[in-house]
Amino acid sequence: MADKIAKELVAPSTKQKCGVIMPISSIGDYPESHWADVYSIIREAVSDAGLEAGLVSYSDESSFIHKTIVQNLYDNPIVICDVSGKNPNVMFELGLRLAFDKPTIVIKDDATTYSFDTGPIEHLPYPRDLRFAKIVDFKAKLADKISATLKASKDPNYSTFLKHFGKFTVAKLEEKEVSSQEFVMDALKSIHEELAILRFDVSRSNADVRNFETIFITMPPDDSASIASARNAIRRLPGVRHVAVHQYDGNSRIAVQIDSDRLSRTVPLINEALRDIPNRISVERSNWLDKKFPSPSSPQGNGPVS
Numbered sequence: 001m002a003d004k005i006a007k008e009l010v011a012p013s014t015k016q017k018c019g020v021i022m023p024i025s026s027i028g029d030y031p032e033s034h035w036a037d038v039y040s041i042i043r044e045a046v047s048d049a050g051l052e053a054g055l056v057s058y059s060d061e062s063s064f065i066h067k068t069i070v071q072n073l074y075d076n077p078i079v080i081c082d083v084s085g086k087n088p089n090v091m092f093e094l095g096l097r098l099a100f101d102k103p104t105i106v107i108k109d110d111a112t113t114y115s116f117d118t119g120p121i122e123h124l125p126y127p128r129d130l131r132f133a134k135i136v137d138f139k140a141k142l143a144d145k146i147s148a149t150l151k152a153s154k155d156p157n158y159s160t161f162l163k164h165f166g167k168f169t170v171a172k173l174e175e176k177e178v179s180s181q182e183f184v185m186d187a188l189k190s191i192h193e194e195l196a197i198l199r200f201d202v203s204r205s206n207a208d209v210r211n212f213e214t215i216f217i218t219m220p221p222d223d224s225a226s227i228a229s230a231r232n233a234i235r236r237l238p239g240v241r242h243v244a245v246h247q248y249d250g251n252s253r254i255a256v257q258i259d260s261d262r263l264s265r266t267v268p269l270i271n272e273a274l275r276d277i278p279n280r281i282s283v284e285r286s287n288w289l290d291k292k293f294p295s296p297s298s299p300q301g302n303g304p305v306s
Contacts, residue, residue, distance in 0.1 A: 015052035018146065019076035021094055023087040024055070030085050037130055042080055042107075045139040049146035051078070056093060073097045078150055080142075083118065084109040084128070094118065098161040103153040105145055121161060212241055213263055215270065217254040226277050227252050233273040239266035 239262030
């Protein structure tokens with residue numbers, strides 16, 4: 001689906017943007033091709049309303065994807081959110097958009113139940129089987145809804161969600177001016193981070209996910225020497241498939257893929273390799289959600305992986 005969407009978004013447009021929040025990968029018994037078809041339907045309805053649809057994760061410029069998502073959620077004059085399948089990322093992005101209290105249309109298929117928190121918002125339904133006759137009707141209703149919502153949003157008292165529950169200060173994004181050099185350096189850093197994550201994701205997609213586990217080692221972002229030492233020491237260990245470094249929550253995080261059948265032999269070697277590495281903040285295994293590292297007995301955050 002990603003390739004299909006990329007081809008559709010190559011040509012620039014002067015039309016008003018309509019952001020789209022929706023799943024793009026297979027979830028449960030929804031295949032990836034299903035979401036590609038749904039996205040095409042949404043695009044056609046948006047086009048009929050005189051706007052141009054685009055995923056909120058898409059940007060004409062190279063930037064860190066999370067920055068792009070938040071910026072588009074804030075900037076897009078209207079956003080359509082498909083909550084079908086209740087994808088966690090979709091629900092999180094919908095929450096951000098509602099916090100900005102800007103025009104939002106929620107849609108869902110007829111097989112998805114309502115969520116408690118977003119239940120008060122009108123949901124425009126469509127058939128999960130994407131039956132042609134009903135989809136034609138849905139596209140017409142969605143196009144009309146887009147036009148009506150944009151018109152209603154011109155009222156100063158308009159509110160998608162928040163103002164129905166009381167008086168709130170709507171969240172805003174800070175804007176600041178930076179020099180051209182700072183902008184370029186920030187862009188290069190973002191590209192580097194995205195490439196590191198992309199390499200890691202490609203490695204994961206090429207592997208059988210049932211046959212490896214991932215360990216994350218969190219370190220201060222400014223300790224490049226320790227980060228390089230840890231990465232070089234770990235990548236040579238037996239059973240290690242891939243090692244990547246990316247930024248996470250203000251720190252540097254080393255992601256290590258390990259063959260599941262060699263995990264018991266490789267983990268002690270990782271502990272040994274990390275023993276002389278200073279400034280580790282934490283180490284955790286991604287598949288053990290109920291077991292975080294370091295342990296309470298390690299106040300410095302240097303507890304071993306087990």
